[in-house]
Amino acid sequence: MKKWILSLMMLPMMAMAGSVKSPNGNIEVKFSVDNTGRPVYEMTYKGREVVRPSYLGLELAKDKHATMGMNEKDLMDGFMVMNEETSTFDETWKPVWGETATIRNHYNELAVTLNQEIILKHQGPTGPDFHERPALATRTMIIRFRVYDDGIGFRYEFPQQRFLNYFIIKDEHTEFAMAGDHTAWWLPGDYDTQEQMTQETKLSEIRGRFNEAVNWSNSSVATFSPTGVQTSLQMKSDDGLYINIHEAACLDYATMHLELVDAETKALTTRLMGNSNTYTPDPKPSPYPLPAPFTFVSHLTPDATGLKGAMQTPCETPWRTVMVSDDARDMLSNNLILNLNEPCKIEDTSWIHPTKYCGVWWEMIVGKSNWHYTNDYPSIKLDQIDWSKVKPNGRHAANNEKVKRYIDFAAKNGLDEVLVEGWNVGWEDWANMWKRDVFDFVTPYPDFDIKMLNEYAHSKGVKILMHHETSSSTQNYERHIKEAYELMNKYGYDAVKTGYVGDIIPRGDHHYSQSMNNHYLYVIKEAAKHHIMVNSHEATRPTGLCRTWPNLVGGESARGTEYEAFGGSNPDHTCILPFTRLQGGPMDYTPGIFETKLSTWSDNTSWARITIAGSLALYLTMYSPLQMAADLPENYEKYDDAFQFIRDVACDWDDSKYLEAEPGDYITVARKAKGTDNWFVGGKCDENGHQVNLRLDFLDKGRKYDCTIYADGKDAHYETNPKAYTITRKVVKAGDVLKLSEAPGGGFAISLMAR
C-alpha cells in the first residue's frame, strides 16, 4: 500500500472553521466550508456587512500533461478543514522611501488547511507512479487571512505535495459579495489598458454605462465582459462605508479583474470578440452556480491560449484585499497593500533616491516636436539603416541643444534629473506594427551625443533619466537588457522609464498576464543588479511590490497627464486616483502643467482641466517619490513665483496626515519633509470647488513657521481662468487656522518652513 493512502485515514478536525478579528476588533472574518466542501468567507466592519458569505476556489484547466488525471478535479469543492491556526503579528518597518518614516504592520491571522480527495487514474507501467487501479489521493490547500484594523488580505497557498505539483488555472473564482448597490468608482475591466476615465455609478448601473466607459479608439482595448471592472475598485455604501477591493504582491501570477454578477448576468464569463463592443458567452462557462447579484467574481488575465496561469507548488496566489472604513481618509493612509508584500530584498539601497525631474517629453506629447528623427523611410529595419546618412526631419526633440537647455533648467532649479525620450534610433515606426526588433536601446540618434550630454549634466549636478520604450516587444527588450543597462552604468544613468505601448508581442499575450507580470519583475530585478531605478509605464497596475523592490520608484498604469493633450481628463480625475490606482504604489502622473491651454504655444487644441494652484497641489495629493515638473522650461519661466513651490517641495516624507478626503471630490494632505521640520500641505478638488478650514494642528507646538500659500485666484476656474493664482506669505504656528478656497478644478499648495 502506498504511503500517501495513509492520508485517507486522517479525519477532518472539524466540519466548520472559525473566525478572526482585527487587533482593535472592528473587522471580523468568518470562514467555513459548506456541505459540498466549498470554502466560504464573510467579513464585517463594526458589525456591518462588508462581504457577505462568498465562495473561494480555483478552476483548473485539464492539462494534457497532467499525469494520472491529477488536475482533473478543480480546487473548488470537496474540501475538508484539517487544521486551523491563528496568530498575531506586530512589527514596525522603515520603507526606503514613502509617505511616513515607519509603517506598522499589525494583524491577526487565520490559516486554514483544507484537504481534498482526488481519484488518480491508472497509468501505464512506464509511468513514475504506476498503480493497477484508480486510487484516492489527497491534495492540500491553505487559505490564509490577515485581518488588519483597516482591511483584510487573504490568499490561497499550495504547499509542495505529492499530488499537486503543477497545475494550470482556468480561472480563479474568488467572490466578493457586496451587501448593497454601492456607489463605485470603476474602470472598464481590460487585459491591456487602464488609461480610461473613471466612472462613478451604482453597481447596478455598470452594465448600462459600460460601452460609454470604454475608449474604443484606444488600440489596446481588450475588455472581457460588460460588467468587468478593474481593481483597485473604490466603493461607498449608502450608509457611508468606504470599501476598496484590490490585490497585493502580484508576482508570477495574472492580474485580477472583477466581474460583477448583476440581474442580467447569464453566465460567467462573457468574452469580447476582437476590438469591438460585442460580447459572446464563454464557450466553456464555469460549471459552478452563479452567485447572487452584487457579487464580484475574480477574473484573471489570460495568456494567448485563454488560460490564466501555470503554477508549481510550493506557491501561492497574490493577496486579495478588502479595505474598509467609515472614514474616507483611512482609504488613503492605509498601508495594507504594502504590508502584505515581502520586506525589501535589496541589501544596499543607498543608490535608491526620490527624484524630482523635468524632461524632453511634454512638447512631443503635445505634438510640437517628434520622437523620431527622419521621414526618409516608410519603415525602419535597424540593421539596414546608416543613421549618419539619413535626412533629419528637423523636428527631432532629443537633440544636443535642447537637452542642454533642459539640463541647464534642471540645474538652475534644483531638479535632480532630466528625462529624454526619443534619444535612441527606431522611433520612425515603433508601435503596433507587430515589429519585434523595434529598438536596440543602445544606439543614439546622430544629434544626441550621449557621452557629451551626460558629462555636461554631471558637471552641473544633474543626471539624465534613461528612456526604454519597449513597444511591448518584450522578447526584444529582454534580449538587449543587459547591454542596455551596461550602457546606462557606463554613462552614469541611475533610473529608467520603461514603456509598453501597443499590443504585446508575441501576439495574443496581454499586458496584465502572468507572463507579462513576470517580465516586469524580471526587469526590476535586472535593474536592481545594475543599481537602476525603474519607472514603468503601461505596465500592469501595481500591487505594492515597491516594498520588496524599492527600486520600482514609479509607474504609470493609469490615465496620466499626457491625456490633457489628448482631449483632457475630468477635473475630479486626480481626486479619484489616490483611492484607486495609487493604492498599489506611486504613479508617475507627471504633474505641473502651467500653460494649460496648449494652443497658446502649439497647434494642439486640447487643454488641461486644472488651475495652476491645482497643479501645485498634485505634488502632495498624488504621493510619489518620483515627481516631474512636466511643462516646458519656458512656460515655467513665465510663472517663476509659482514655480518656486515646485523648487521647494519635497518628494520623500517622515509623516503624512490626510486631513480631508472624499472620492472624486477633494483630498487635503499635510506632509513633513524627510529629515526636516518643514511641512507641505496640498489640497485638490473636483469641478465644484471646495472650501477648506485648515487647522495647523500637525505643526510642532510652540514653533513658528514661514508659511507660503499658493492658492487659486478669486475668479480662478479650470476652464475660464486657470492661471489666476495668489501667493501669500505669513508666519504661522500650531493651532492656527487657514481659510482656503479651492476654485473649480483647482486647489492649493502650502510650504511651512520651520524657523
Added chain:
Amino acid sequence: MKKWILSLMMLPMMAMAGSVKSPNGNIEVKFSVDNTGRPVYEMTYKGREVVRPSYLGLELAKDKHATMGMNEKDLMDGFMVMNEETSTFDETWKPVWGETATIRNHYNELAVTLNQEIILKHQGPTGPDFHERPALATRTMIIRFRVYDDGIGFRYEFPQQRFLNYFIIKDEHTEFAMAGDHTAWWLPGDYDTQEQMTQETKLSEIRGRFNEAVNWSNSSVATFSPTGVQTSLQMKSDDGLYINIHEAACLDYATMHLELVDAETKALTTRLMGNSNTYTPDPKPSPYPLPAPFTFVSHLTPDATGLKGAMQTPCETPWRTVMVSDDARDMLSNNLILNLNEPCKIEDTSWIHPTKYCGVWWEMIVGKSNWHYTNDYPSIKLDQIDWSKVKPNGRHAANNEKVKRYIDFAAKNGLDEVLVEGWNVGWEDWANMWKRDVFDFVTPYPDFDIKMLNEYAHSKGVKILMHHETSSSTQNYERHIKEAYELMNKYGYDAVKTGYVGDIIPRGDHHYSQSMNNHYLYVIKEAAKHHIMVNSHEATRPTGLCRTWPNLVGGESARGTEYEAFGGSNPDHTCILPFTRLQGGPMDYTPGIFETKLSTWSDNTSWARITIAGSLALYLTMYSPLQMAADLPENYEKYDDAFQFIRDVACDWDDSKYLEAEPGDYITVARKAKGTDNWFVGGKCDENGHQVNLRLDFLDKGRKYDCTIYADGKDAHYETNPKAYTITRKVVKAGDVLKLSEAPGGGFAISLMAR
C-alpha cells in the same frame, strides 16, 4: 493629387510572362498570370511535367492596426506583370565544412515584378495619410525563380514600398500540382515534431495511412490535417522521376508544411483539435477555389493566435524548392538548398571544426542511469534548493568518475569531444510541466566538478561538449544565454548541443513557428559571437542555414538513434533520411550502436535494427561534420577491431561520389577525406539486403591503396545476427571491383589509405 496615384498611369508591360531554362536546358519554368491576375507557374524536366500549372500567392490576416485597410486585400490575385528580368549566375564557393571542397552555384534567374491595385479606405484627419475619399494605390511583389540543372527555387519578395509596409500572413498558398499519383516518402505534417517513422505510400494513400503514421503517444504531436505532410518530401513518379519539395533559407518565417488536395479534400485547411486525431474544418477556410487533386498547398506553422507570420518590407519568403532528376543519386549530391542560402556571414571561421565525439548519453537514453541527481522532491524550484544538501539518488550519470572514464576513452581513440548531458541542476522535473525557469545553464550538480573535468579533458587533448536542454522554455534560455556562453568560454567549451523537448513555453507557440525559427537563429548568432558551434535538437528541420552560419554544425529534427531504445526504427530509416531530412543540413544522428540488443547490458528490451557493419556505414551515408560514437566505451572495447573504422573515418571531405541510391532501399557513397588522398566508402541498405559491385573508379589512377573492408558476416541479419562482421585487408587500385554483400539491415564500410 497624391504622388502615388501616378502609378495608375503605368501600363502593364504584358499580360503574360515568359519562361526560363536551366543552364543545361533540362529544366524549364514557365510563369504567367491568369485572367484574374493570379500568378501561375509550371515546371518541366526534359520535357516531362514536374509541376503542373500551380498558383502562387499569400492570404493576409485583417490586422486591426493596418491603416487605411492596406491589408484588406490578399496578395493572391489582381496582379499585373510590370517587369521581367532574366539573368545568369555562376560561381564556385568553398564551404567551411562539407561533402566537397567546393560547390558550384550555377543558375538562370527570372524575376517577375507584379503590381496589384488596392483601395485605400478613408482615414480620419488625424491619421498620417489623410485623404478625403477612398483612393487607389499600388502594391508590388516580386516572384523570383532560380533554375538549376537539378531543380528550382522560387520565392516571394516584397520591396520596401509606401503601401505595403507591414502585413500578417493568414497563410501562404503556394501550390505544387503533381503530374500523377507518385510514390512519396512522407512524415505526417506536424507543428512540433518530426520524430516519426517515414511512410512510403502513393499520394492517394496518404489520407488512409495518416492516423497510423502518427505516434499519438508523443506528447508534442500537433498535426493539422489528415493529408498534411512535412518537407523535405521525397517522391518518385511511376515513370522514374525523382522529385523533392522542400525550402531553403527559412529565417524569420514559419516552417512550411504541405497539405495534399486529394479526392476527399473538402476545404483547406482542416484543423486538429487538441492532442487527438479528430480534425474539424477551419472555421475560416480560404475563399480561393481548391486546386486539382495531387496538388500540394503550402501550410505554414501558426503562432498561438493561429496566424502564420508578421512581415515588414523589405522582406522575402524562404525559397520554395523542387529538386528533380531521373537519377536518384542526384537527389543526394544536389546542393540546391545550400546554394539558395546566403554566403557565410562569419568572418573568422577558424574556430569551427568537424568533430567526432562520444558522450555520457546513451546509457541514460537506454535507462541505465539518470540525468537527474535526486529523488528528494516532487518538484524543483531552482532558487529554493541547496544542492549540497540534497540526497543523491545514486543513478546520476554525469559524475566526475564517469566523465573521466569517457574522457579517457575519447583521448585514447582520437575522439575530439565528450558530450555530457545532465551536468546541470534542474533535471528532476524538466519537461512538459509548463515550467519556465527550468534550468539556469550554469550550475553543475555537486558531483560534476566543471573546472576539474575541463582541465582533465584539456590535458588529454579532449574538449567537453556542452549540453543546454531548454525544455522548450525559450524565454528562460534567452535570459540566461549570455551567462551560459560566458561560462562555456571560461572553461573552454567550443560546442553546445541544445535541446527543445516538450511543448513550447509560452503556451500556444510551436516548434516550427516564425518566432521559434527566429529564436533558433538568435541562438546561432549569439553562439557565433562566443565562437561556439551549435548542434540543435528538436529544433525546426534545417533549410541550409549552415552555409550562412557554419557554426550550426548539426541538428536532430528527425527520428534519431535514440528511438532504437524506444522501440526501434525500421531498417530502411537511414536509407530515407538522406533523401529527406538531410537535404537541409547535417543531422546529429548519433550512429555507432554495436550492442544492438540493449537487454544484454540493461533492462531495456528495445533493440537497434542494424548490423555492426551497417552502423559503420552510417558514418559515410549520413553526412555530418559532427559524428558521434554513441555506444558505451565498454561496448566498443569488446569490438575494438570494428571500432578501428570509427577511429579512422574522417568527418570532413574534399569530394563525395554517390555511387548508388534508391530511396528506402540503399545508398552507397565514396568520400575523400579533407586534405588527404584517402577515401572512405560506405554502403547501407534496408531490410532486404543488397549486393554491390563496387568499382573503384574514383581512386587516383596508378596509385595503390591499403584497403580495409568492414562487411556483414555471412549470416548477418539486423535481428538474428547483428554482430556478425568480417574485416578484410587488401591492396587495391583504381578500376578494381569489390563485390560486397550487405545483409538485411546491414551495410559495409571501407577505408582506402593512399600508399
